[in-house]
Amino acid sequence: xxxxxxxxxxxxxxxxxxxxxxxxxxxxxxxxxxxxxxxxxxxxxxxxxxxxxxxxxxxxxxxxxxxxxxxxxxxxxxxxxxxxxxxxxxxxxxxxxxxxxxxxxxxxxxxxxxxxxxxxxxxxxxxxxxxxxxxxxxxxxxxxxxxxxxxxxxxxxxxxxxxxxxxxxxxxxxxxxxxxxxxxxxxxxxxxxxxxxxxxxxxxxxxxxxxxxxxxxxxxxxxxxxxxxxxxxxxxxxxxxxxxxxxxxxxxxxxxxxxxxxxxxxxxxxxxxxxxxxxxxxxxxxxxxxxxxxxxxxxxxxxxxxxxxxxxxxxxxxxxxxxxxxxxxxxxxxxxxxxxx
Amino acid sequence: xxxxxxxxxxxxxxxxxxxxxxxxxxxxxxxxxxxxxxxxxxxxxxxxxxxxxxxxxxxxxxxxxxxxxxxxxxxxxxxxxxxxxxxxxxxxxxxxxxxxxxxxxxxxxxxxxxxxxxxxxxxxxxxxxxxxxxxxxxxxxxxxxxxxxxxxxxxxxxxxxxxxxxxxxxxxxxxxxxxxxxxxxxxxxxxxxxxxxxxxxxxxxxxxxxxxxxxxxxxxxxxxxxxxxxxxxxxxxxxxxxxxxxxxxxxxxxxx
Numbered sequence: 001x002x003x004x005x006x007x008x009x010x011x012x013x014x015x016x017x018x019x020x021x022x023x024x025x026x027x028x029x030x031x032x033x034x035x036x037x038x039x040x041x042x043x044x045x046x047x048x049x050x051x052x053x054x055x056x057x058x059x060x061x062x063x064x065x066x067x068x069x070x071x072x073x074x075x076x077x078x079x080x081x082x083x084x085x086x087x088x089x090x091x092x093x094x095x096x097x098x099x100x101x102x103x104x105x106x107x108x109x110x111x112x113x114x115x116x117x118x119x120x121x122x123x124x125x126x127x128x129x130x131x132x133x134x135x136x137x138x139x140x141x142x143x144x145x146x147x148x149x150x151x152x153x154x155x156x157x158x159x160x161x162x163x164x165x166x167x168x169x170x171x172x173x174x175x176x177x178x179x180x181x182x183x184x185x186x187x188x189x190x191x192x193x194x195x196x197x198x199x200x201x202x203x204x205x206x207x208x209x210x211x212x213x214x215x216x217x218x219x220x221x222x223x224x225x226x227x228x229x230x231x232x233x234x235x236x237x238x239x240x241x242x243x244x245x246x247x248x249x250x251x252x253x254x255x256x257x258x259x260x261x262x263x264x265x266x267x268x269x270x271x272x273x274x275x276x277x278x279x280x281x282x283x284x285x286x287x288x289x290x291x292x293x294x295x296x297x298x299x300x301x302x303x304x305x306x307x308x309x310x311x312x313x314x315x316x317x318x319x320x321x322x323x324x325x326x327x328x329x330x331x332x333x334x335x336x337x338x339x340x341x
Numbered sequence: 342x343x344x345x346x347x348x349x350x351x352x353x354x355x356x357x358x359x360x361x362x363x364x365x366x367x368x369x370x371x372x373x374x375x376x377x378x379x380x381x382x383x384x385x386x387x388x389x390x391x392x393x394x395x396x397x398x399x400x401x402x403x404x405x406x407x408x409x410x411x412x413x414x415x416x417x418x419x420x421x422x423x424x425x426x427x428x429x430x431x432x433x434x435x436x437x438x439x440x441x442x443x444x445x446x447x448x449x450x451x452x453x454x455x456x457x458x459x460x461x462x463x464x465x466x467x468x469x470x471x472x473x474x475x476x477x478x479x480x481x482x483x484x485x486x487x488x489x490x491x492x493x494x495x496x497x498x499x500x501x502x503x504x505x506x507x508x509x510x511x512x513x514x515x516x517x518x519x520x521x522x523x524x525x526x527x528x529x530x531x532x533x534x535x536x537x538x539x540x541x542x543x544x545x546x547x548x549x550x551x552x553x554x555x556x557x558x559x560x561x562x563x564x565x566x567x568x569x570x571x572x573x574x575x576x577x578x579x580x581x582x583x584x585x586x587x588x589x590x591x592x593x594x595x596x597x
Contacts, residue, residue, distance in 0.1 A: 005429050005430060005433075009426060012419060012426070016419070211560070216378055219375055219377050219378065220375070220378070231558070235561060239377035239563075240375055240377045241375070241376065279558065280554070301545070302545070304462075307462075
């Protein structure tokens with residue numbers, strides 16, 4: 001009997017060991033902590049983590065449409081009855097964006113963004129804000145840019161009723177009316193940081209976890225205006241029986257090609273390489289740009305938004321496309337790893 | 342006609358029950374009238390029908406089923422062997438019990454996050470499925486073996502049966518009801534936990550990834566519900582298949 005127990009025990013041990021080793025053989029995190037630091041010091045030509053290409057500029061080079069990744073949407077019922085208040089809001093919003101965009105205000109702007117909970121700390125904010133291409137577009141310009149963007153990426157492009165025409169008169173705005181605005185952490189919220197800091201009694205700002213919670217909120221009418229990635233807006237429009245409208249564009253492109261251990265100075269340098277992208281939006285944008293520029297490269301979605309910054313910072317992959325603020329986060333991870341050496 | 346109704350009354354009643362569910366769903370969705378939050382059943386079924394024609398659907402479903410089945414099988418083997426060892430030796434049983442208690446007590450989501458760092462997105466659902474099955478199988482095997490009829494064992498000793506003959510006549514008949522019941526219980530759990538793991542870590546080419554994608558990129562609740570229906574359907578299919586297996590065992594008699 002004892003012999004059989006021993007046999008069974010060794011069988012279990014063998015199973016466990018094989019399961020664990022099978023799992024470990026493909027873990028990126030484990031591999032790098034042993035070899036990552038070595039790579040950086042051994043390869044003489046490796047240039048460390050670099051933000052190599054601005055995909056917004058690359059997009060503009062190959063297309064006459066614009067890359068617009070962040071916007072504000074408004075609840076349609078609210079918009080129909082509050083045109084003047086919205087005109088006033090948009091005017092204040094434009095001022096807020098102009099303030100934050102201004103390079104001289106970067107320190108104040110960074111602090112405002114952090115106080116609003118939009119970015120994690122001032123260090124990240126100071127680097128991410130300039131790279132987030134904050135811009136203001138409304139009315140006809142917004143409609144043209146958005147339609148160009150949707151058509152370029154073959155996303156479903158809504159009809160004209162989707163776009164809010166800013167026809168109100170802000171001088172007629174009733175001072176009583178409260179506008180409730182929702183935002184979440186990330187580049188789509190940066191533009192309103194000054195308004196949040198000014199704390200005008202006309203506006204109430206609520207922070208949400210992300211698109212998942214903000215979308216039902218604006219569709220149900222818990223908030224009147226919400227910040228959202230541009231690619232999500234048409235689907236919200238269709239799925240809510242046309243219950244929302246696009247109010248303004250607040251961010252151009254936020255995507256960058258980042259390299260670690262290889263040198264890329266132009267789009268053509270990407271030919272024949274493998275580029276890692278974390279999710280659908282970066283993948284579609286990159287594919288569009290590469291196609292228009294006639295550059296052939298392999299695109300891999302092996303790592304997602306949580307793991308890719310780590311992976312590129314440690315040099316496990318050499319070329320990645322990341323959105324802000326992940327671009328800055330990856331840079332900080334790399335710098336921290338270098339300092340720890 | 343009447344005899345037809347009588348013969349097929351169980352399936353007919355089941356279908357009627359399911360139809361009532363769909364009707365209630367439709368009424369709720371129509372009343373709420375925001376497809377983003379609660380889509381109506383017909384568009385969801387249409388979306389599901391469209392999905393069935395895509396290669397991505399079958400690839401994701403196939404790989405998810407494969408992953409979780411592998412994990413469940415591994416958990417089954419580990420749990421079974423641990424159960425046998427625990428039944429054979431009290432020392433082993435007491436040594437193993439803290440481990441299995443911890444596994445039973447920890448919430449699945451905790452395990453997912455903790456193990457993600459070590460195991461990586463691709464293999465995590467396998468591990469989680471194994472983790473769900475192993476403790477239940479161990480307890481089931483242990484209880485089964487412990488419930489062997491003492492008198493039968495004495496008789497076996499008197500007749501000087503070999504070890505294998507004892508296994509066949511005493512241990513196996515006692516073990517099988519408990520072990521199979523444990524298995525039927527935890528197979529649903531393994532499937533649900535495995536899909537949850539896939540959603541959280543976004544395993545590539547998996548049902549969980551498709552669910553996450555439908556929610557985050559497409560903002561498409563209809564698609565989301567369609568995938569959820571798929572998950573529910575496969576879970577029910579698994580349970581049904583295992584019950585069938587159980588019935589076959591019972592009919593053929595447990596004595597090998």
